[in-house]
Amino acid sequence: xxxxxxxxxxxxxxxxxxxxxxxxxxxxxxxxxxxxxxxxxxxxxxxxxxxxxxxxxxxxxxxxxxxxxxxxxxxxxxxxxxxxxxxxxxxxxxxxxxxxxxxxxxxxxxxxxxxxxxxxxxxxxxxxxxxxxxxxxxxxxxxxxxxxxxxxxxxxxxxxxxxxxxxxxxxxxxxxxxxxxxxxxxxxxxxxxxxxxxxxxxxxxxxxxxxxxxxxxxxxxxxxxxxxxxxxxxxxxxxxxxxxxxxxxxxxxxxxxxxxxxxxxxxxxxxxxxxxxxxxxxxxxxxxxxxxxxxxxxxxxxxxxxxxxxxxxxxxxxxxxxxxxxxxxxxxxxxxxxxxxxxxxxxxxxxxxxxxxxxxxxxxxxxxxxxxxxxxxxxxxxxxxxxxxxxxxxxxxxxxxxxxxxxxxxxx
Numbered sequence: 001x002x003x004x005x006x007x008x009x010x011x012x013x014x015x016x017x018x019x020x021x022x023x024x025x026x027x028x029x030x031x032x033x034x035x036x037x038x039x040x041x042x043x044x045x046x047x048x049x050x051x052x053x054x055x056x057x058x059x060x061x062x063x064x065x066x067x068x069x070x071x072x073x074x075x076x077x078x079x080x081x082x083x084x085x086x087x088x089x090x091x092x093x094x095x096x097x098x099x100x101x102x103x104x105x106x107x108x109x110x111x112x113x114x115x116x117x118x119x120x121x122x123x124x125x126x127x128x129x130x131x132x133x134x135x136x137x138x139x140x141x142x143x144x145x146x147x148x149x150x151x152x153x154x155x156x157x158x159x160x161x162x163x164x165x166x167x168x169x170x171x172x173x174x175x176x177x178x179x180x181x182x183x184x185x186x187x188x189x190x191x192x193x194x195x196x197x198x199x200x201x202x203x204x205x206x207x208x209x210x211x212x213x214x215x216x217x218x219x220x221x222x223x224x225x226x227x228x229x230x231x232x233x234x235x236x237x238x239x240x241x242x243x244x245x246x247x248x249x250x251x252x253x254x255x256x257x258x259x260x261x262x263x264x265x266x267x268x269x270x271x272x273x274x275x276x277x278x279x280x281x282x283x284x285x286x287x288x289x290x291x292x293x294x295x296x297x298x299x300x301x302x303x304x305x306x307x308x309x310x311x312x313x314x315x316x317x318x319x320x321x322x323x324x325x326x327x328x329x330x331x332x333x334x335x336x337x338x339x340x341x342x343x344x345x346x347x348x349x350x351x352x353x354x355x356x357x358x359x360x361x362x363x364x365x366x367x368x369x370x371x372x373x374x375x376x377x378x379x380x381x382x383x384x385x386x387x388x389x390x391x392x393x394x395x396x397x398x399x400x401x402x403x404x405x406x407x408x409x410x411x412x
Contacts, residue, residue: 048174057177060084061277064243065270068263074247076184082244084176085276088169095172096162102186103155109193110148116141121207130207137203144193144200151189158182173281184247198226242266243273309342310335317384318377330371334364342388349389358382
């Protein structure tokens with residue numbers, strides 16, 4: 001079995017424990033492998049998600065589906081909520097494109113303003129009444145450049161980590177749960193220096209232009225141009241991407257927070273985010289535990305009857321999975337999430353060409369399911385289903401089309 005991840009220990013609630021004492025004894029006799037604790041929190045680890053990881057996720061997505069409320073610092077996490085709702089097949093590409101855009105934009109801004117640090121205004125050459133303006137213009141340059149340097153630096157490092165360590169969608173979802181504040185800081189860090197740059201343009205106009213009419217006309221033009229784009233952006237994005245813009249409204253257009261249309265659009269769009277997370281990130285952690293925590297109920301994780309049956313069947317079919325908790329957990333989750341329950345598989349085995357269908361059904365993908373079965377494992381699983389179908393109907397006969405060897409040759 002190829003799968004994302006490594007040996008992360010034996011505590012996977014979504015992979016139910018084997019019921020037979022023989023399996024338990026065999027597992028105790030096996031040499032212990034290195035375990036990497038997700039967090040030193042005692043109980044509560046689910047796969048790669050620790051209790052603190054799930055708390056970070058809950059904090060990030062808490063506004064979704066609830067009555068809109070004022071969020072003064074909503075920009076810290078706004079875009080992370082959008083990324084964490086992306087489908088598994090798209091979350092890496094979207095996250096990479098987002099961070100690349102931040103990185104390139106900040107690099108372009110940095111290249112434009114870095115020269116102001118090495119070549120500032122010569123204050124001594126300015127008239128006495130304009131020296132304070134020159135000092136202010138020079139002073140604003142340094143924080144502007146420092147902010148852009150940090151964004152370029154750390155967004156590059158995050159991109160490198162994403163490329164090197166984001167081996168699966170579940171890893172990316174877990175990372176996004178912790179990156180909300182940093183991503184928001186990147187965005188705000190690009191917006192703030194550009195805003196300061198506009199102020200600096202006004203200061204330079206008051207330094208270089210000769211008459212008061214010219215200076216204040218330039219000041220008014222800069223202000224009007226900015227306000228036109230600011231208002232158009234605020235109203236357009238509040239209607240186009242209400243959830244994404246909601247976190248920014250307090251800083252950009254706070255009056256829109258109380259507009260009925262914006263609040264109504266937000267409520268309708270939240271259903272899409274909830275559905276996206278249910279089909280994406282919630283499949284990476286135990287659903288029952290996660291949903292109970294989201295509702296504040298707590299409680300123990302219990303295996304569903306389907307998971308228990310699939311677990312026992314897999315341990316009988318692929319006994320080597322008894323010591324591979326993460327592989328077993330991913331395989332069980334993939335089968336249950338896709339509705340591949342044993343009764344359904346056995347019924348499929350009884351139809352003409354059932355063996356070939358089963359081999360194809362077990363073709364999981366790394367992108368969607370987090371694991372990929374070898375052809376041999378697919379053959380063994382399909383063969384085990386066929387055998388169970390024969391046991392269910394001892395007098396049943398299989399056609400040549402359902403013969404395992406023939407089916408394998410025709411399907412691979």
